[in-house]
Amino acid sequence: MSGKKVLFGLFDDEHVLLDAVKGVRAEGFKITEVMTPFPVHGLDEAMGLRMTKLHSAGFLFGATGTLTALGFITWISTVNYPINYGGKPYFSLPAWIPITFELTVLFAAVGMTLTYLYLNRLAPGIKHRILDERITSHMFAMSFEIDADTSDARKAEIRKALEANGAVEIHEQDLD
Amino acid sequence: MFVSPIREPLIQGHKTYAQMSDDIIGPVEAKPTKTWMLAVTCTALLAITGFVMIGLTITYGIGLWGLNKTIGWAWDITNFVWWIGIGHAGTLISAILLIFRQKWRTGVNRSAEAMTIFAVMCAGLFPLIHMGRIWLAFFIFPYPNTRGPVWSNFNSPLLWDVFAISTYFTVSLLFWYVGLIPDLATVRDRAKTAFRKKIYNVFSFGWTGTAKQWQRFESLSLVLAGLSTPLVLSVHTIVSFDFATSVIPGWHTTIFPPYFVAGAIFSGFAMVLTLMLVVRKIFHLEDYITLSHIESMNKIIILTGSIVGVAYITELFTAWYSQNQYEQYAFINRSMGPYAWSYWGMMTCNVISPQLFWFRKLRRSVVFTFFMSIVINIGMWFERFVIIVTSLHRDYIVSSWSYYTPTYVEVFIYLGTIGFFMTLFLIFAKVAPVIALAEVKSILKSAGDQYIGEHAAHAHHTEDAGHGHYETLIKPQ
Numbered sequence: 001m002s003g004k005k006v007l008f009g010l011f012d013d014e015h016v017l018l019d020a021v022k023g024v025r026a027e028g029f030k031i032t033e034v035m036t037p038f039p040v041h042g043l044d045e046a047m048g049l050r051m052t053k054l055h056s057a058g059f060l061f062g063a064t065g066t067l068t069a070l071g072f073i074t075w076i077s078t079v080n081y082p083i084n085y086g087g088k089p090y091f092s093l094p095a096w097i098p099i100t101f102e103l104t105v106l107f108a109a110v111g112m113t114l115t116y117l118y119l120n121r122l123a124p125g126i127k128h129r130i131l132d133e134r135i136t137s138h139m140f141a142m143s144f145e146i147d148a149d150t151s152d153a154r155k156a157e158i159r160k161a162l163e164a165n166g167a168v169e170i171h172e173q174d175l176d
Numbered sequence: 177m178f179v180s181p182i183r184e185p186l187i188q189g190h191k192t193y194a195q196m197s198d199d200i201i202g203p204v205e206a207k208p209t210k211t212w213m214l215a216v217t218c219t220a221l222l223a224i225t226g227f228v229m230i231g232l233t234i235t236y237g238i239g240l241w242g243l244n245k246t247i248g249w250a251w252d253i254t255n256f257v258w259w260i261g262i263g264h265a266g267t268l269i270s271a272i273l274l275i276f277r278q279k280w281r282t283g284v285n286r287s288a289e290a291m292t293i294f295a296v297m298c299a300g301l302f303p304l305i306h307m308g309r310i311w312l313a314f315f316i317f318p319y320p321n322t323r324g325p326v327w328s329n330f331n332s333p334l335l336w337d338v339f340a341i342s343t344y345f346t347v348s349l350l351f352w353y354v355g356l357i358p359d360l361a362t363v364r365d366r367a368k369t370a371f372r373k374k375i376y377n378v379f380s381f382g383w384t385g386t387a388k389q390w391q392r393f394e395s396l397s398l399v400l401a402g403l404s405t406p407l408v409l410s411v412h413t414i415v416s417f418d419f420a421t422s423v424i425p426g427w428h429t430t431i432f433p434p435y436f437v438a439g440a441i442f443s444g445f446a447m448v449l450t451l452m453l454v455v456r457k458i459f460h461l462e463d464y465i466t467l468s469h470i471e472s473m474n475k476i477i478i479l480t481g482s483i484v485g486v487a488y489i490t491e492l493f494t495a496w497y498s499q500n501q502y503e504q505y506a507f508i509n510r511s512m513g514p515y516a517w518s519y520w521g522m523m524t525c526n527v528i529s530p531q532l533f534w535f536r537k538l539r540r541s542v543v544f545t546f547f548m549s550i551v552i553n554i555g556m557w558f559e560r561f562v563i564i565v566t567s568l569h570r571d572y573i574v575s576s577w578s579y580y581t582p583t584y585v586e587v588f589i590y591l592g593t594i595g596f597f598m599t600l601f602l603i604f605a606k607v608a609p610v611i612a613l614a615e616v617k618s619i620l621k622s623a624g625d626q627y628i629g630e631h632a633a634h635a636h637h638t639e640d641a642g643h644g645h646y647e648t649l650i651k652p653q
Contacts, residue, residue, distance in 0.1 A: 012193075014621075037193065037362070038614040039390040047387055054395045062403075076318065076327045085331050098336040098414055102343040105403045109347045113354060116396045117381065120389045122357065126382035133365040136358070136385055138193035 003148030004175040006032070007158055008131055009167030011140040014040045020142065020165035021046040027161055032145040035135045054119070058112040065107025069100040131173060142167070184468040185625035186280050191463065193617055200611045201363055203459045208606060211458070219598040226592005229585045230305055238308050240585045246578040247568045251586045252306040254560040255593065258443070259299035260341070260415055261436075261556060264408055265444025266292025267348060270355075271404035274397065279623050280472050282615040283465050286359075287455060287605075288448045289352040294600040295447070296345045298593040303337075305589070333417035340414040347407060351400045357383050358393070359613045412440045419563065426506035426567030429494065435487035442480035442526070443556035445473050449549040451601060453542060455610055464611050467540045474539040477552065481530030484559075488527060506567055514579060515566040518558050525555020 011017040018040065024031060025048070034047060044051075073096050077083075082090045117123060135141050144158050155172075162170050191199070233240055243250055266288035273281035304310050316338045318327045328335050361383035364376035383389070416432035449470070456465045495507040510519045529551050538544050570577045604610075621627055 034387045035385045036387070036390065037385060038358075038617040039394050040387075040618075043387050044391045049388060049391060052388075052392050052395045054392050055399050058399045058403075072318075073330045077330060081324050081326060083326070083329070085329060088331065092331055095331040098333075098410065098417075099330060099339045101406070101410060102336075102339040105407050106343040106346060109350055109400060109403055112396060112399060113350045116354070116392055120383075120392055122381035122383060122389075124381055125378045127377060128382045128384045130365060130384065134194075136362040136365045136383070137197040 005146045005148065005150070005172060006131065006143050006175055007146050007155060007170070007172050008141050008143035009159075009162035009165075010132060010134070010169040010171070011142065011166060012138065012168050013166075014043075014140060016166040017140040017142065018042060018046055020162070020167065023165045024142065024161050029144065029158060029161055031142055033141075033143045035131065035141040035143070037136050037138060037140070040140075052119075054112065054116060057115045058108050061111030061115075062104045062108030064111070065104040066100055068107065069103035070096065073099065129175065132171070146172075183623075183628060184466070185627075185629040186283060186464075186466060186468060186623035187616065187620055188463040188466055188625050190626040191620065191624060193620070196464075196617055196620070197362060197366065197613065199461070199463065200609050200613050200616070201366060203605075204363055204607060204609060205366070205368075212602065212606060216599060216602050219595045219602060222595025223592055223599050224595075226589050226595060229588040229592060230301070232585060233305055233589070234310055238306070240583060242581050242583045242586060244578055244580070246571055246576050247565060247580040249306075249564050249568065250580050251561075251582050251590060252302045254557065254564050255590050256299050256302035256306075257415055257436075257560045257564075258557050259295045259302070259593065259597075261412065261440035261443045261560075262447045262553075263292040263295035263299065263344070263348070263444065264412060264437070264440035265448045266290070266295075267344075267351075267404050267408040268441050268444065269448070270351060271401040271408065274401040275405060278472075279619045280469050282612055282619055283469050284448060284452055284473070284611075285615070286352075286355065286608075286612040287451060287601075287610050288444075289348060289355070290601065290604045290610075291448060291451060292348045292444075293345070293352060294597045294604075296341065296348065297600070298597050300341060300345070301593060333414060333421050336414045337418060340411045344407060344411045347400070347404055351397075351404060354393070354396060354400070355612055355615070356608060357381050358385060359609045361385065362613060363609065409437055412436045424567050424571075425500070425502040426510070426563065428503075429491065431487055431490055431494070435484065438480045438483035438487065439526075439556060439559060442477060442484055442530075443553055445477050445480070446549040446552035446556070449473055449477075449545055450553070453546045453549070455605060459605070459610065461611065464616060467542075470542065470545055471536075471539045474533045474545060474548075477530050477548075478533045481526060481533075481552070485527035488523065502572070505570075509570055510562060510566045513566065513570070515562065515569070518562050519566065522555055522558035522562050525551050526559060529555070 009020075011020060014036065017034070017036070021031065021034060021043065025046075031047060034043060036043065074091065077092075078090045084090075088095075121128070131141055131143060132139060142162065146155065146158075159170050187196075189195075241250070241252070266285075269281045269288040270285045273285075304313050307313060316328060316335065318330075328338075357380055360376055360380035364373055364380050367373040367376055413433040413436065416436035419427040420429060420432040422428060452465055453470075456462055492507055495503045498504070510516075529548060532544075532548070533539050565580055569580060
């Protein structure tokens, strides 16, 4: 029992939420997490989140695919078991473009999706804490981590900031 | 953001986010209706019949089919190309239209992607059973073996096809499922029973919807769309290479790749419309799949249908202009030979009938669109049949000329795949949201009828467009 708790406000509109994120941050509070039922544009900027590097991972996976395909086909057709197909050169690069392209796409897509699932901690059967069941449907949540030692005055401050910025409900939950 | 006054609302009925969840997830939560049960029973029976016929084919060999020495490809490959083509609309809607920022795609992309996956599954069956000895199907993949090792021929379009189709299937599946995860989480959080919650928690991978998750989600969607766009063009291009790289008159043409891709999108949109018009009616989703959505799809049908029409005429011109007697004969034989009925069937369904969509009234008529979607799918099936069978049935030596008719086994395998496809789609529509809920919610403020259009209840700012974000800027007053 570490006594970890979460204090969160619920909003019913993404514009109110977006302004609230900016407002609460300007007042000097540190937001732990914001949860929304759909992607809200500009939210990551408002929260000051870094841009994800996921697409760079995608590029690396794609490049791996290209090299795998080209390297493997070249090795097979020129070194391991060269076969003369219709008098064409053993190394016939143009004919290998389609497979190279397909493997590039395959590696990039599969690799990136697995990375995405890993980073987002998503897997079949994993259970994450659900603060409120309406968050995946029509409510927007802004949460603050607190613990048993957090003073009532501090909690009241956060509540006040949430309320002033348009939260329609405010709740507290134990994390253990 | 400025919304042009001619943009029609894409979401009708002054919806709130909560109502949208109710409308779209409601059908998933409701008990299966009698109509649904009856429909699934019928399609499943059809699918089983098809699988029995496939079983017979595998047991006794493809001698059960109407193929002969001259005509080695017929219904099997026709069906393969037809199903693959149908799949293309799903990827076009989810990938290419995402890159073009077409908001109307959000209403139909989920079902269209599901359709793609099921269609590719049906397509993949045909080359496998066409091999005759399906238990040796793994020969098509390059794997280390004790025969040399002799690997597959990397210069062959047939091998390219193996890679193209399997990549296409995998990437479409990933794209579809990644989009489905947040919506399945919504189903989970609305679930009333513990069992239901458990099941949907497994399938929603424990999604919670944090800002960072959404940020990565958007990044992944965009990159997958960017990858799928050339991929979808490559798949049918490679399918057309199966024909174009051979030396059969009627197949050996450089026009095939773009012509096949346009035809694929044409038939795919027809199939999307067939399915969506039924789904829209049964699940009462008229507020989300509006006449404006239907009209947009019909416009794509006119475009791709016209490209296909121009391609048919170009083929005829090229045959005449080439002054190659075999090429010329192939086309004279197509239009006036023993298979002229299929050629003119194709011409009527694919070239003449979509031109009726130039009339706005017809583009916005649900009944007419449904009728046309069936006509186009018949026409596109004829197209593949014409290309394959009429080019093969009279080859260079008159003594080997032949005529092909399918046997009942082939007919039922084809009908069986339609049953299989429909069964999968019906099950999908019952267990998962048929509309991409999170994506439709994200366009509500810029495409809902309370914000734009003639019934808009809220005036909106157009002057704060310099803000930089494009979907969050129309604020209700």
